[in-house]
Amino acid sequence: MSIFLTRPDLPFCKGCGHHHVVRSTVKALEEIGVRPTDVILVTDIGCHGIVDGNFATHTVHGLHGRSVALAAGIAMGLPPGKKVIVYIGDGGATLGLQHLLEAARMNVDLTVVVHNNMLYGMTGGQPSSLTPRGFRTGITPDGVSLPHHDLCRLVYDAGAAYVARVLGLGDFSETLRQALEIEGFTLVEVLELCTSYGVKWNPGLRLKALAEEAGYTPGVWTRPPRPVFRLPAGSGEPLSPRGEGLLDLPPVEVWFSSPLEERWTMILSGSAGEGIQQAAEILARAAMAAGLHVTKKGSYPVTVGVGFSTAEVILSRSPIFYHGVHEPDALVITSMDGLRNQWDRIERMTRGVLWVDASLPVPETGAEIRVRDFRGRAGARYAALYAIWTVLRETGVLPPEALLEVVRGSPLADRIPVDRLASLG
């Protein structure tokens, strides 16, 4: 008995093509000369998937349709020289078509053996997307009306290194050997007739004739070698985190002071693309430079380039546990997008100050209203930062110079004309 098998008897129906798949696989492995520990057999759901116990190799039995993705994870994580084989049926290939295409595109080093018996053999013989037109199944007694996928062509077009289609009769170990010896994604589609359901519903049908009629042409299609997708770890290289530590951030030094005794909250709202989030972050850093605790969060629609952009900033002398803002001390509106986004809140405000750009209408509100020409004086791009500069000057919660210093000490120094903004008064 082969070193790749634990016992010679196989768990399949008499006459099933799955016998040929297993025997041809074992023969191919013997000819290649690998050891059982070099082989990882990943099986899908289906009759083929109960063969694990017969193989004396590593075996992994996964979910229906997902075995190629599971095997791809294994293959990309192992060093070269291992043979990762997927046993999957036409049903599993239908369910997991995306996984097949992706593994072929990436050229993951594995060999997929598709047991295409043209139906779901474990559940009563339903058709798959590989069932040919006219083929009768348990739920299509008049024959399947749609054409089948040409799986070989699909995975070849997706980038597979080697694709073959064989009739599942006799010995096709040479084809499997070729597929297994290639480093990269290979697929062998084995055409079979399910002896329980295929023969039952299509009496007298011969596999070869069926294949010819359906256009299931046997053949081999190859591509020149290209790089295999494999993790560096699989190559035995030591792994360490990349780049700078995420915590190697520039610390914010305390150069200023703030008269703020308690919590002060600000909402800044304007248009996406007009620097709202950046301005709020500069304010947050300026507050830190004045020794305060700070939180800053953004809110915007999923389309990040259009519509409103709103930032909430909290400054506090004591640590901030809760960073929600219900009624802000300062609400700053720099554009119509921002006004629309905050309109309801403005109408609800019973306290605080509303700074609003001079180009905009002013809603009814219980807040104190201060109309300022942010856009006219600073332009749309810098209206938000200029608005914060204005708020700091008018409230004194932070020295406005802290804002300038944060910009000057950051990579933004060359891009933001802080001195011009400051000169606007």
Added chain:
Amino acid sequence: MDSCRVLLDGSRLIVESCVRAGAHVYVGYPITPASLIFSYASRRFPIALPAPDEITALQWMAGLSAAGHLPVTATSFPGFALMVESINMAYMMELPMLIIFVQRLGPSTGTATAGAQGDLLLLDGLISGGYPLPVLCISDLMDCWLLPSIALRTAVELRTPVVLLSSKEMVMTQASFDLRQLPAIEPVHRAFYQGPGPYRSYDPGDGLVPPFLPVGNDRHIVRLNASTHDRSGLLQHTGEEAMANTHRLGEKVEALTPVLYHLDEQDGAQTLVVSYDITSGAAREAVRILRSREIPVSLLLARTLLPIPAIYYEVIDRYPRVVIAEENAQGQFARLLFGRRIPSKIRLIGAVGRMVRPEEIVREVLAG
């Protein structure tokens, strides 16, 4: 340097914690509000793989884990929903991995850029058969640093997927933070089976967790199985050995999941405030406000959500009045603790589409 105050978000701390703990493969599929984690991971993890969908992401992770790697991903409900079958597979195969679940407003695609705590009940019962999955939950920035490494260690030591629950405002809000308070993170130690063959993938010996050996190793063949299986990893219908193995999956999680919580009890307090995740901040603030008014109150912040630690019931039993605050409409944690018949001493504070406010908790405490 006399100052290490920086402006950062929780996503940054989570990713750095993961890599320092020794997780070296991140598998990502972008989804708001977990994309920031993907973005940082792509810059920092030794290997970051963009997957074509969330099912593939989990299957790749399972394959990588089977091959001896320690993978991490982050997602939100729509992606997590696609992962559920594969998480069950990894649970059955006993493959360590970390899934960071960043909650957002549902149902369905809901509002991607709004926070929520609406997915806890989904996690209870996630594993078919009702077996528990370890779920840890982040309650502040320090947790963003501490819990990922603990979750990874739990995943390795228990041989299981672990979910680290969080939410949009927790991982995306920037805050001033002093890096000097961060303790060092010890790398997670991985020990592979060193004994003689044959290796049986699901033989726990005298314990509850079988020693791990990667597939593809040169010493012993390894069998992994998502279907009901015996100790060697081979299909077995409903035999005694297979049923014992399945039962053990729940047993190990119940027995070995670390019990993590913050308990701040005050003498004379008649009310206990309970919370988790993003609402922990509002709960802390409410307690601060109440105590500043010299009203005694106690606080329990849950970090281990599943399996439910027995200590939570013991603490709750000590108080005549308990206020549970969370950002959902149902009181999901309260339901987790008590089912649908919540004792009258338990008061629920919830919110949908916005954060729970400290004053709402204060009001409920004072109402007692």
